[in-house]
Amino acid sequence: MRASPFLLKTKRRPMTMRDRLAVLGAAAAAATLALGAAAADELNGKQLYLTRTCVACHGKGGAKAIQSYPNLAGLDADYLYREMKDIAEGKRVSGPDARGYPRTQAMKDVMNVATDDELKAIAAWLAAQAPPPVVVGDAARIARGAEAYSNSACGGCHGDGGAKPLETMPVVAGQKKDYVLLQIKEIRSGVRANGQAGMMKDVIEHLSDDDAEAIAEYLSSTVRAAGK
Numbered sequence: 001m002r003a004s005p006f007l008l009k010t011k012r013r014p015m016t017m018r019d020r021l022a023v024l025g026a027a028a029a030a031a032t033l034a035l036g037a038a039a040a041d042e043l044n045g046k047q048l049y050l051t052r053t054c055v056a057c058h059g060k061g062g063a064k065a066i067q068s069y070p071n072l073a074g075l076d077a078d079y080l081y082r083e084m085k086d087i088a089e090g091k092r093v094s095g096p097d098a099r100g101y102p103r104t105q106a107m108k109d110v111m112n113v114a115t116d117d118e119l120k121a122i123a124a125w126l127a128a129q130a131p132p133p134v135v136v137g138d139a140a141r142i143a144r145g146a147e148a149y150s151n152s153a154c155g156g157c158h159g160d161g162g163a164k165p166l167e168t169m170p171v172v173a174g175q176k177k178d179y180v181l182l183q184i185k186e187i188r189s190g191v192r193a194n195g196q197a198g199m200m201k202d203v204i205e206h207l208s209d210d211d212a213e214a215i216a217e218y219l220s221s222t223v224r225a226a227g228k
């Protein structure tokens with residue numbers, strides 16, 4: 001609304017206490033909004049992770065001890081987000097758990113609790129978390145696995161020790177042995193065929209179960225760089 005000429009001519013009314021409070025209140029509200037926006041990335045991701053069921057299965061900080069569940073902490077944010085979406089939309093399916101349901105099923109069933117933006121915030125937060133300490137297993141099997149990893153050219157896509165993948169591909173360093181073995185077998189058999197998995201399927205078609213197991217032992221012992 002424009003000020004009328006009449007108002008412009010009149011002497012300005014002195015500020016009452018109520019006016020001052022209103023001004024202070026507006027300033028405080030603006031400051032709170034600015035603070036909220038600045039901290040949104042960090043706080044929201046963590047809050048959302050804790051309140052949108054993820055923590056129940058993936059544990060505090062994305063590193064629960066269940067061996068067939070992946071360590072999420074320190075994985076690439078884009079990869080994390082893509083996999084969440086693929087599981088939510090049923091594009092990524094796994095083999096059965098002990099009760100005969102796909103291991104991805106229970107997660108798929110709850111993914112409607114979070115919006116796309118919320119999943120992105122969770123992915124960004126998870127990517128920034130320190131990876132869990134590596135598990136050092138049997139030295140002879142690890143050496144055997146390192147050799148098979150190198151002979152199978154896994155490093156061409158996933159990098160040395162699985163820690164420095166090509167752009168868009170997952171870090172596999174410091175991943176749980178059982179989870180790694182399941183993924184190798186299910187990508188090889190075509191059960192998991194989401195995203196770019198087909199690219200890997202062609203390369204590992206002739207990998208023996210024994211080599212796959214040794215590689216899984218090896219990858220569970222390699223160090224994941226924080227924040228990749």
Ligand code: HEC
Pocket residue numbers: 052053054055056057058068069070071072075079080081083084087093094103104106107110111114122170182
């Ligand atoms: C009921 C248990 C359960 C819940 C709840 C759950 N997940 Fe999962 N999630 C799993 C399992 C099991 C897998 C591995 C599936 C497989 O073996 O292929 C998985 C896989 C993933 C992956 C793929 C990791 C990779 O390395 O490819 C991401 C990312 C993920 N979950 C994020 C989340 C987020 C974020 C939430 C919360 C919105 C969530 N999950 C809720 C059980 C769960």
Ligand code: HEC
Pocket residue numbers: 070149152153154155156157158168169170171172179180181183184194195196197199200203204207215
């Ligand atoms: C041509 C590139 C390529 C090669 C070679 C390759 N991979 Fe992969 N791998 C991928 C891609 C891409 C994905 C992710 C697929 C997706 O979800 O989009 C993947 C996924 C994985 C996963 C699952 C990661 C997770 O968090 O769920 C594991 C484990 C893995 N690869 C191990 C291996 C091993 C071991 C070898 C060697 C025997 C290998 N890969 C060779 C491209 C490759």
